[in-house]
Amino acid sequence: MTVNIDKCRVLVVDDEPEMCKGVQKILRNFDVFVQDASSRVTYEVDTATSKNEFFEAFTSKNYDLILLDYKMPEVSGLELLEYIVAQKKNTLVIMITAYATFETAVESTKLGAYDFLAKPFTPDEIRNAVKKATNHFVLTRRAQEFEEQRKKLRFQFISVLSHELKAPLNAVEGYLDILDNRFNNISPEDFHMMVNRSKIRIEGMRKLIFDLLDLTRIESGEKKRKLENVDIKQMAQFSADLFAEDAAKRNISIELDIERAGEFCVDKSELEIIFNNLISNAIKYNRDNGRVKVKIKSYGNKLRIIVADTGIGISESDKSRLFKEFSRIKNEKTIHILGSGLGLSTINKIAKLYNGNIKVKSKPDVGTAFVVTLFA
Amino acid sequence: MKKTVFLVDDDIDLVEQNTMVLEEQGYSVVSAYTAQAALKKLEDIKPDILVLDVMMEHRTAGFVLARELGRKYPELPVIILSGDPDKISWLGESEDAWDQVVKFLDKPIKPDKLAKEIQKVITQ
Numbered sequence: 001m002t003v004n005i006d007k008c009r010v011l012v013v014d015d016e017p018e019m020c021k022g023v024q025k026i027l028r029n030f031d032v033f034v035q036d037a038s039s040r041v042t043y044e045v046d047t048a049t050s051k052n053e054f055f056e057a058f059t060s061k062n063y064d065l066i067l068l069d070y071k072m073p074e075v076s077g078l079e080l081l082e083y084i085v086a087q088k089k090n091t092l093v094i095m096i097t098a099y100a101t102f103e104t105a106v107e108s109t110k111l112g113a114y115d116f117l118a119k120p121f122t123p124d125e126i127r128n129a130v131k132k133a134t135n136h137f138v139l140t141r142r143a144q145e146f147e148e149q150r151k152k153l154r155f156q157f158i159s160v161l162s163h164e165l166k167a168p169l170n171a172v173e174g175y176l177d178i179l180d181n182r183f184n185n186i187s188p189e190d191f192h193m194m195v196n197r198s199k200i201r202i203e204g205m206r207k208l209i210f211d212l213l214d215l216t217r218i219e220s221g222e223k224k225r226k227l228e229n230v231d232i233k234q235m236a237q238f239s240a241d242l243f244a245e246d247a248a249k250r251n252i253s254i255e256l257d258i259e260r261a262g263e264f265c266v267d268k269s270e271l272e273i274i275f276n277n278l279i280s281n282a283i284k285y286n287r288d289n290g291r292v293k294v295k296i297k298s299y300g301n302k303l304r305i306i307v308a309d310t311g312i313g314i315s316e317s318d319k320s321r322l323f324k325e326f327s328r329i330k331n332e333k334t335i336h337i338l339g340s341g342l343g344l345s346t347i348n349k350i351a352k353l354y355n356g357n358i359k360v361k362s363k364p365d366v367g368t369a370f371v372v373t374l375f376a
Numbered sequence: 377m378k379k380t381v382f383l384v385d386d387d388i389d390l391v392e393q394n395t396m397v398l399e400e401q402g403y404s405v406v407s408a409y410t411a412q413a414a415l416k417k418l419e420d421i422k423p424d425i426l427v428l429d430v431m432m433e434h435r436t437a438g439f440v441l442a443r444e445l446g447r448k449y450p451e452l453p454v455i456i457l458s459g460d461p462d463k464i465s466w467l468g469e470s471e472d473a474w475d476q477v478v479k480f481l482d483k484p485i486k487p488d489k490l491a492k493e494i495q496k497v498i499t500q
Binding site: 160163166167170171174175177178181190197201330331332335336 | 386387388389390392393396397408409410412413431432433435459486487488
């Protein structure tokens with residue numbers, strides 16, 4: 001387990017210098033382990049013995065925790081508390097007072113104090129109060145970091161997605177513009193080429209939308225999974241038939257070695273996504289006159305699917321990003337191949353639902369084999 | 377003599393459309409679909425202008441290529457096309473590489489508009 005190190009910046013505000021020094025000393029070698037965030041927290045303690053010193057410190061540094069004296073000569077602790085809370089710096093305040101009454105505690109809490117500590121206190125009492133506040137601030141900090149990370153990832157996902165959706169629109173719009181502006185000067189060949197390409201791009205966009213739905217459905221867990229015994233052979237055959245025409249156009253043979261595939265307990269639609277993506281990729285990224293081999297074996301609670309092709313292959317450096325969303329390997333050989341860049345990432349997510357995985361073996365210009373292992 | 381425009385974009389249809397319109401206007405057009413292929417082609421050809429897309433093999437492939445062009449072909453004028461509204465943020469990352477970037481155009485751009493922009497740069 002990795003242990004994070006967090007530093008808690010503390011400001012002790014008290015007009016008695018001895019009091020400040022005392023707290024500083026108690027916290028100097030103190031550390032707290034926050035189990036839920038697996039974080040070890042140490043303390044950096046500053047002190048302020050007057051109103052001016054407080055403002056100087058508070059404006060120059062972001063404090064996580066302030067131990068604030070209720071009664072200061074120039075200013076009341078409650079005024080400072082109000083000021084601190086109004087700054088919205090997520091600073092926790094523990095009020096310290098020699099006049100501990102129920103009313104002062106309620107008043108402080110109402111104004112936003114996190115805790116309340118009565119003077120005089122023992123070192124253990126202050127350690128406990130600080131420990132309690134530390135747990136709160138570390139967990140809040142983690143939650144904020146998590147939220148920021150989530151927002152960042154969402155932004156990245158949406159910006160790539162919008163780029164992927166805009167690309168086919170731009171392409172189709174471009175062809176329409178040319179057809180519109182040059183209608184009388186276009187040869188029938190060019191006309192057909194432009195209409196055809198537009199249709200292909202629209203089809204690609206539709207596929208992207210479907211893949212995106214598959215991916216989000218699986219990720220969100222919104223779709224009810226229906227696990228049932230499925231005839232694997234029949235499903236593999238069905239998927240191979242689905243792409244038979246595409247394969248035949250380029251004289252690519254699809255070979256099925258599925259004799260050892262029996263029934264297996266899966267969600268049919270998930271298995272369909274696996275087969276369809278792997279087989280269509282094996283055709284798309286193959287060479288003309290190439291071969292696709294689908295080998296499936298189920299034994300016990302384990303199902304292994306291997307889809308191998310004789311295609312362009314994947315370089316070592318590209319392999320690492322293959323299963324990421326929208327990761328398309330773009331080079332001169334793949335540029336004419338349309339794809340959403342979501343298929344493999346979706347298979348990876350499905351495999352995880354079965355405690356399984358997807359692996360790839362590939363040699364550039366020789367071929368690629370994807371191996372998916374699922375456990376029932 | 378015909379001026380040569382080098383189009384570098386990973387979208388084959390945009391390259392096709394721009395090529396059609398530019399050829400119609402009397403340019404000779406060369407193209408590449410990746411930054412890597414563009415560099416390789418530049419060993420053999422000497423275009424008068426290069427039109428570069430930003431997001432190709434990866435999000436900033438065009439940007440990386442522009443830097444390389446700055447070192448290898450500092451005289452070659454470059455027009456950058458980008459659909460990224462945030463372009464300024466990464467433009468600032470390497471100012472020295474941008475001397476030759478004569479124009480920054482938003483994507484999508486109509487082929488006729490691009491042809492006009494190219495014309496302006498070439499006649500300058």
